[in-house]
Amino acid sequence: MDTTAQASETKAPSPVLGGIVPYLQVDGAIKAAELYQKALGASLEDFHPVDEKGRTMHVHLYINGGSVMLNDPYPDYGHPYEAPAGFTVLLPVVDIDMWWKRAINAGMTVVMDLQVMFWGDRYGQLRDPFGVMWSMNEPVKS
Known part of the structure; x- marks a missing residue:
């Protein structure tokens, strides 16, 4: 990523996607x-x-x-650093094994192993090197 590049003034901003945006x-x-x-x-x-x-x-x-x-x-x-706490960013995915392996290979660490949860989905939690907790969820196919 070229961090010295200036923001493009000719490109329209990308639309914000999602009903809630972290x-x-x-x-x-x-x-x-x-x-x-x-x-x-x-x-x-x-x-x-x-x-x-x-x-x-x-x-x-x-x-x-x-x-x-x-x-x-x-x-x-007036915006000092505050360590992430008390939240998890949820990623509902398809092919959770691929997502999980890619995240771990890139440097995320396992907090909770992937497992079938009481609600019937496969779910696990990872923490990134910046302290952010991520969870992944995929419905179990029957």
Whole structure:
């Protein structure tokens, strides 16, 4: 990803997809975007160029048919880093084994192994190197 490139002024912004859009503050938004491309098949839709400290105020990704936004902390503007806590980003997927393996191979760690849950779906949880918890879910075919 060329982080020195200027945001395109000729390209219309990509539409925001999904009924609710997670906007995640991570310490290293550009690096997180690169990881999500490898781990979750994300496509980079837009980003603001990084500043002299290597931070960006906005990254827009598409993951599995929905939008995810990222930004770095800006403590000098009243937005200090806060470690992710108390939430999990759920990815309902088809072919969970492929998604799971790709995420682990890209650097995510297993928190809860894939298993058939009491509600009948295969489900597992992963944490990325930025501290964000991701879960994957796929209905079990009968």
